[in-house]
Amino acid sequence: MKSQSTIFEPLSVLTARAIALRGPNIDTDQIIPARFLKKDRALGYGQYLFYDARFDEQGELKNHVLNQPDDKRPEILVVEENFGCGSSREGAVYALADYGVRAVIGTTFGDIFHNNCFKNGVLPIRLSAQDHARVMDALATQSTDxxxxxxxxxxxxxxxxxxxxxxxxxxxxxxxxxLKGLDELSLTLSYQPQIDAFETQYHKSFPWLKTPI
Known part of the structure; x- marks a missing residue:
């Protein structure tokens, strides 16, 4: 359980179910279609993850690798090149995180998607083509269902x-x-005592730089 000081669950060592999600250039509109972005995020965006691939027009489940019972959902996705390309929507990462994904392993990612992952507790791992192929082979040879x-x-x-x-x-x-379960702002603020100590010492050394209030 995450503490009140963390933004998301800290990630250290994760041993979890993993799946290979096939297809290059999977864009953010596939990850979460734009029509769901006005939904209340408090209700969870995970239900809309890859919605058009997972559900038919009547909302019935299709045969898709992500349609797993809650206790068997994969926390690790192994994807192909240029995953998360397209628009800059952060909702794509919200959907992955709310579904339960903590790590996405690929060769290349959309730049903005890559940064959004870190801000929301998802680890994007870039591998060489050779190492990526090894992971894909491992999933294929060890896979059950x-x-x-x-x-x-x-x-x-x-x-x-x-x-x-x-x-x-x-x-x-x-x-x-x-590792600490913090976004970039929270991590900076976690060093407030050190920042305050530096400021105090700095202004003692250079008192003329401190503007009177």
Whole structure:
């Protein structure tokens, strides 16, 4: 359970169900169609994730890998190139996070989508084509009913499975945010005592710089 000081659940080592989501250039309108963006987010955007792929015109479930019982939902998606391209809508990441996704593994992502993931507690992992193929192969060979299991270790920056592992890189600032369950503003504010101490010492050294109120 996250504490009151965190924005989202801290992410350290995640061992969870994983699926391969096939198809290059999956854009944010596919992740969450624009017509759902006016819905109340407090009710959860996860129900609209890939809605047009998961449901027919009558709202009945299609045969889609993401249509899983709540206790079997994948927390890790392995996607193909240029995932999250298209519009800048942050609702796409809201939908992933509300569904329960904590990590998205691919080769390339839409730039704005990539940054929005970090701000909302989702780890986007960029891999080389070779390493990505290894993860895809691992899912295919270990899969039961289209779902397998991976470990995403943000502490050591590794993705592991039963008989293999690969390393990944992540920006140090965003890594700290995810490890602590904080967005960028909250992480900065968590250093308030150090900031105050610096300001006090700085103004003692350069008192003429402090403007009287």
């Amino acid at each position: 289209g779902v397998s299991e991976l470990t995403v270790d943000l502490e050591s920056c590794e993705v592991r499975w039963a008989n293999g592992q690969i390393s990944f890189e992540v920006d140090a600032f965003w890594r700290e945010c995810l």
